[in-house]
Amino acid sequence: MYNSKRSGILTIQRAQYNNWCNNRKLSASNVVTSTPPTHRDNNLRSFPLPPELLLEVFAYLTDCQPALHSASLVCTQWMYCAAPILYSHPKINDTYRWATFILTLTRDRMSFFYGDLIRSLDLSSGKSIEAMKDQEFYRRLSNSNDDQLQQQRITLVNNISDRRSRLNLNVRDNGSIRFQQEQQDYLMKGLPFIIVSTSSLVQMSHTCRNITSLNLSYTSLLYDFLVAETGEYLSTLQRYAVQPGLTHIQIPIEQAIQSIGKECLQLQQVKIQRCEWVTAHVIWMFVYHCPNLKKLDARRSTKCTVKRLIANVLEDTSHPIPNSTVGDNNGSDSSIEFPSSSSSSTMDYNSFFNENANQEEEEEEEDVDDDNLTVHFRLNEETGLYEQLEIPNESRMTLVRQHTEEPEESNDAFWIMPFPTAADEMHPIGLRPPSPPNLNSTGNNKSLKNIVYDILSDAKESGASDLHWLQDY
Structure with a gap:
């Protein structure tokens, strides 16, 4: 390609140059980088894993x-x-x-409609009560140290000469402002909870309509605004970019809860533990607007003045969960029934066969099978052996001797009482012990809305002054 006579570069057509390059690549691949036939065949036979296997593998990464x-x-x-x-x-x-999660749910073009995939949403950031206490302790310790340093700085500034007092006072003021900014940045970075805006809750309700559980524990609330002219939501960090003269409509938490109850019809559980924005009105709004809500946990939310609402978990008792059988495979509470016996209650040996048993014991004795009868044995003085008076039961039996006040009149008779076998006493593997019986009577079965309303009514009758809004419902 190089002209040695003229010492210049030859001009050739692009197509001819491309053919020359293709020939060079083809010859190089055939001579230098040729792969064995077996390796090429293996590459041709490779195939991706089927979706069923991928789903099985990804299930371990839940x-x-x-x-x-x-x-x-x-x-x-x-x-x-x-x-x-x-x-x-x-x-x-x-x-x-x-914030990025909300942007993902509300974008115009997406591969999935991700909101339909969401079943539960956890914004508690994985913080426990112990972690919250530790972070609060270190925060207060840092605040106390910073206050001491600030006091030392103020003392030093006051001891400076009058000639430089004005300059030093300005430095002190600037340092105080800088200290407040650093303190605010520290709090924002070390914040153990998430700042949730009311507009984000509204957007979440419009997209996550299949959600059944919502955990807003340890969150802080930010009231957003809606720009009436554009229909867009506004946050405190975006106000500098908004044109003046536009109408800003504040979005209260009541509007966000109402949107959640209207859109998320399958919502059954809400957790709002240790939230400063949770009040008695907020709890009532959740149970009032969410028709299928079965459980609400607002413990340690100190801004709620009705302490009965935050003392325990509020649960719906109108539709109790039926007791599952022994063969249930899930990990829910199961009820295991043991064979009934007349010896289930504590008895005295002197009144072992008391005829004045109560009505419950008589009903249990009627349900006992005929094979579960007391078996009598008597000592044969001639042979020296105990003779069977009735056919014994095959189940495991326990020896119970009769104790009388006059042992000389005893004829050395004893009884063998049937008890549950070892297989009946053992709990099935993989299942929890049986749950205690449901003590709620039929009259106490109330919906979560009625339970909260009764608590609020009692608090209002007791003199609570901040429940005037209850008369509107």
């Missing part, structure tokens, strides 16, 4: 969201298999991820 997210980025097939598992029970750990 509690590891980062691993599922990484798997969804491998290829399109993996994304289709990992996304339903990843979005079924998401757990949000900070405010930034909550």
